[in-house]
Amino acid sequence: MAEYIEKAEIERQKTYLLKLKEQSNNFAIKNGRKPRANTETYGCQQNENDTERIRGILAEAGYEFVDKAEDADLVIYNTCAVRENAEDRVYGRLGILKHIKESKPELTIALCGCMVQQEHIVERIKKVHRHVDLIFGTHALYKLPELLYNTLCSKKMVIDTENSDGKIFEDMPILRDDNSKAWVSIMYGCNNFCSYCIVPYVRGRERSRKPEMILSEIKNLVADGVTEICLLGQNVNSYGKDLDEEIDFSDLLKMVNDIDGVERIRFMTSHPKDFGDKLIDTMATCQKVCHQLHLPFQAGNDRVLAEMNRKYTKEEYLEKIRKVKERIPDISLSTDIIVGFPTETNEEFLDTLDVLRKAEFDSVFSFIYSKREGTPAAKLDFVLTEEEIKKNFDKLLEVQNEISKKKNDAYVGKVFEVLVDGVSKNNDQMLSGRTDTAKIVNFKGDKSLCGKYVKVRVTESHTWSLNGEIVE
Numbered sequence: 306m307a308e309y310i311e312k313a314e315i316e317r318q319k320t321y322l323l324k325l326k327e328q329s330n331n332f333a334i335k336n337g338r339k340p341r342a343n344t345e346t347y348g349c350q351q352n353e354n355d356t357e358r359i360r361g362i363l364a365e366a367g368y369e370f371v372d373k374a375e376d377a378d379l380v381i382y383n384t385c386a387v388r389e390n391a392e393d394r395v396y397g398r399l400g401i402l403k404h405i406k407e408s409k410p411e412l413t414i415a416l417c418g419c420m421v422q423q424e425h426i427v428e429r430i431k432k433v434h435r436h437v438d439l440i441f442g443t444h445a446l447y448k449l450p451e452l453l454y455n456t457l458c459s460k461k462m463v464i465d466t467e468n469s470d471g472k473i474f475e476d477m478p479i480l481r482d483d484n485s486k487a488w489v490s491i492m493y494g495c496n497n498f499c500s501y502c503i504v505p506y507v508r509g510r511e512r513s514r515k516p517e518m519i520l521s522e523i524k525n526l527v528a529d530g531v532t533e534i535c536l537l538g539q540n541v542n543s544y545g546k547d548l549d550e551e552i553d554f555s556d557l558l559k560m561v562n563d564i565d566g567v568e569r570i571r572f573m574t575s576h577p578k579d580f581g582d583k584l585i586d587t588m589a590t591c592q593k594v595c596h597q598l599h600l601p602f603q604a605g606n607d608r609v610l611a612e613m614n615r616k617y618t619k620e621e622y623l624e625k626i627r628k629v630k631e632r633i634p635d636i637s638l639s640t641d642i643i644v645g646f647p648t649e650t651n652e653e654f655l656d657t658l659d660v661l662r663k664a665e666f667d668s669v670f671s672f673i674y675s676k677r678e679g680t681p682a683a684k685l686d687f688v689l690t691e692e693e694i695k696k697n698f699d700k701l702l703e704v705q706n707e708i709s710k711k712k713n714d715a716y717v718g719k720v721f722e723v724l725v726d727g728v729s730k731n732n733d734q735m736l737s738g739r740t741d742t743a744k745i746v747n748f749k750g751d752k753s754l755c756g757k758y759v760k761v762r763v764t765e766s767h768t769w770s771l772n773g774e775i776v777e
């Protein structure tokens with residue numbers, strides 16, 4: 306059973322929120338404006354959802370938000386550790402912030418999230434990036450009011466990266482970006498320990514939120530006008546395993562499907578080892594569950610999969626894909642793939658291409674393997690050179706792009722219901738939205754349609770998106 310942060314502790318944090326608010330009021334009297342915060346998020350949807358919590362806390366503490374660090378009094382970067390380039394981007398930003406802080410010494414700089422949940426990173430920041438004022442890890446998010454207050458009152462770097470399995474906290478403020486779609490975390494952490502992956506080390510053990518908490522959050526969202534819900538977890542198929550009551554992910558999906566006002570339900574991510582007939586059946590029978598599935602396979606070769614500790618074979622994976630396609634013929638499929646896992650040979654990589662050709666995904670997120678300190682795979686040797694890995698990566702894109710385009714071609718001429726996400730960045734006459742199957746469609750329309758469902762006939766297909774026109 307997952308542990309919760311006690312109510313008394315949440316109340317204690319709320320007293321710090323009041324103290325912060327008082328400070329913000331004083332700031333406003335002195336400066337004629339509210340203090341300004343700039344937040345940036347790296348990494349996955351879970352991190353985006355955490356940033357919404359951070360922004361909720363800051364809004365409650367009297368901050369307003371700005372898009373640029375240059376205009377801010379407080380900068381918070383919510384970091385990701387999944388690959389080296391995610392960490393390098395943060396170091397790059399820290400260099401820029403150093404310059405800004407030289408001309409604006411009162412700027413407060415905070416780093417949080419997965420990257421700083423690693424000891425060696427915190428040591429490096431303490432040595433090399435002394436201009437950082439606050440560091441807090443993934444398990445300390447609920448403490449942000451206290452930590453920020455202490456930071457503002459002190460001249461020393463404040464650090465809270467306590468390593469725990471992680472507890473769940475409820476009932477803290479949250480400020481969401483989107484009015485029609487919302488992410489709802491149903492569980493935190495991961496127990497799978499895929500041999501290449503840092504996530505279990507920085508996010509703690511799997512812990513499920515109680516269903517009544519999830520359902521009441523969704524009902525409140527619906528009351529605020531949200532119609533599309535994306536249920537989040539590193540492996541949503543494990544939902545409920547740690548709860549006292551008998552409930553699994555399929556049961557939860559059915560409960561969300563029953564909530565009036567919810568129109569679309571999506572979820573991420575599913576681990577293939579726990580993806581089975583019950584869930585396929587639930588997806589097929591629950592009307593609001595979108596015909597979209599993200600099912601990462603990572604690699605096609607059985608020896609590589611075993612070395613990755615993925616706990617399924619190529620054939621088992623393909624069998625699940627066959628079943629889901631048979632039951633839900635218009636399902637749109639996506640996946641994650643790692644190219645260049647240590648020990649992988651060119652011949653073994655051919656199995657990855659074979660899965661691509663057989664599964665026919667609509668889209669693929671492919672990554673070149675990145676060594677993560679402290680994971681078992683970091684000790685393995687490479688068979689392939691960097692050039693060979695890059696060549697395989699390019700080959701994968703070439704094979705997949707053709708499949709993605711072919712999949713999109715099949716949409717042309719048909720009419721789909723699209724939830725309008727927003728106005729195109731380059732042309733304010735153009736709107737962009739998604740079909741039930743998560744295809745991006747661009748079409749002409751008035752911006753008053755944002756957040757609404759419209760019928761769109763697809764007129765043209767590209768590799769990554771579709772063009773269309775509204776059907777009256």
Ligand code: SAH
Nearest residue numbers: 501502539574601641642643672673674675
């Ligand atoms: N929990 C999800 C994914 C989390 S990380 C799942 O298991 O599917 C998102 C993706 O990043 C993974 O699916 C994997 O493809 C990729 N990834 C994780 N660790 C990586 C590493 N060390 N190098 C390259 N890619 C990695």
Ligand code: SF4
Nearest residue numbers: 495497498499502504
């Ligand atoms: Fe990482 Fe594997 Fe957990 Fe996904 S399931 S977060 S890849 S350890």
Ligand code: F3S
Nearest residue numbers: 348349385386387419
């Ligand atoms: Fe990155 Fe942490 Fe998500 S490592 S992918 S932000 S869980």
